[in-house]
Amino acid sequence: MPLNPLTQLVEAALFAANRPITVEELQSLEPEAALADIRTALDELREHYDFDGHAVEVVELAGGHQILSRRSFAEAIERAQIAVRTPRLTAAAMETLAVIAYRQPVGRAEIEEIRGVSAGGVLRSLQERGLIEVVGRSEGMGRPLLYGSTPLFLELLGLRDLAELPKTEEFTVALQPHRPETADSDEAAASVPAAS
């Protein structure tokens, strides 16, 4: 089942670009193709990869599409030292990202207030990694910088958009005062929730 020409073009572009590409960007490959045609081509490519059992798949994330290797091969690839895994962020970085993701645009003072620690170093390194960016200045005293998350943040988490972040209400378990008798079950639950 040979791929049709537009699908080939889409595959070439997704393969060449090392980041999520939007449907609109793909359309610029072939000006005569409608957005619907691009979507059809993406579907064909996705189905083809699935049907033939390719080790890669078309993933939708950060507002675009990207070809990524399938999850099941990660361990073997790492073991053979052919590619390295993205290094994990520290707890401090993750907490700071959490505050920014949910409160953006948010200033340093508020982040520090919530986390109870100074945030200068973490903010700088998150900014250098391109996971957050300055999105404006507050009207307050000294007009402090306000931070927001970047598309790369979505890429790091494999999210399509910010709406995919769980609502804070979904974490209400955590807001329940911690009671002795439920301590064990809480901890067990805390480690699982978003596994699916």
Place this chain on the structure above:
Amino acid sequence: MPLNPLTQLVEAALFAANRPITVEELQSLEPEAALADIRTALDELREHYDFDGHAVEVVELAGGHQILSRRSFAEAIERAQIAVRTPRLTAAAMETLAVIAYRQPVGRAEIEEIRGVSAGGVLRSLQERGLIEVVGRSEGMGRPLLYGSTPLFLELLGLRDLAELPKTEEFTVALQPHRPETADSDEAAASVPAAS
């Protein structure tokens, strides 16, 4: 015609690798596979890509194997890359560039003092884009690097040289290098307090 498991593994590894991978390296993915099995898997992958008209192919180079996009898509990919990225400078980069253009040679500390934010990430990205370069080291503590603008900077602005940068009264006051005030030479101006 679904790919067999070893072929999948080889595909995943070649896709994720940042360099050509030898048959021996591929073998380490699956210790039970013989070198001949790896070669068969490589052949199967190559034939599959050819048969289904994929935009990529398995190429043998530098003593190893690599998946590359086909030559016939080079133009489209090139076009796509241009369409994909419109590299615009961020406000932070612009401001940093402005400080450097008018104050060069200038160190990171001074840039940070003027802009009130850390400049490490921005400096690196401006340097990577070839808009600024290290032009020396300061005599000060730790002999910090000094930055200046590059010919590319002038090229992008359409300027013949730095002297063509506009000079307004405002700019010169704020961005001129500090000069130590010499008291005695000012006696003539003694009756005009504001040095306007």
Place this chain on the structure above:
Amino acid sequence: MTDLILSPQMTSSSAPTTALGADPAFVVQLDAFSGPLDLLLHLLREEQIDIADIPVARIADQFLLAIHDLGLNQAADYLEMAGRLLRLKAQMLLPRREGEEGWEDPRHELVRRLLEYQLIREVAGWLERAAERRADQQPRGYLPPPPDLPPMPLTLDLLQLLTAVEKVIAEIPSPVLHRVVARPLDTEGALRRMEALLAERDEFTWREALGPHPTIVDVLSTLLALLELAKRGLLRLAQAEAFGSFVIRRETPPPLAPGATPEIDHATQSPDPAG
């Protein structure tokens, strides 16, 4: 601040054994906690304490002991929290009447912060798991350098650069620069000016003495010159009212114009050769 640097003896009496103090492996791991709130949550969990009803005195002591044992008692963030806890401990000890109107539990703010932080921890955990899942999938590893492409067309123009320059300037806090310049008073010059004035007129005002647009230097020089001339008895300074402009009057006849003085005119009318 000094009372926050604890010696172990100060707390050992009240502190029950915590996992932190007992396990030496824990002590080494400084990064075990991402902040004072994290440590506080840990202590509450250890003790199986309801966040809504924290025994502040006990937790404050445990917190102090913990940061001491963990070597965190140098970190400002932990010290600040220790300070808060000690204040809270003191507030809880204040006597209050039963059912007192308007009494607010001083622990309220701490509880609010702990709950908020706990939520952020949950969110961070979710993000962490999402990132782990994403890291299980590799992007294409090899990216060839673009073949002989001209440098990326950067959107950069002069107007943008100048706008950026203006922005930078706008943000620069205007430097407070005091120019300190030696400005010697020109008393000599002022003396000569005053003598010239006195030669012409019997009487003139302070304002006239200063001339148009005097600088502070002119004012001081003129004043000194006038005082000097008054001391020599060449003029008299008079002020009609308090804070009024003062009048300068010549005290002796000018040597160069004898015929101009009224006294001489009256006394010696005839000897005038021209008469």
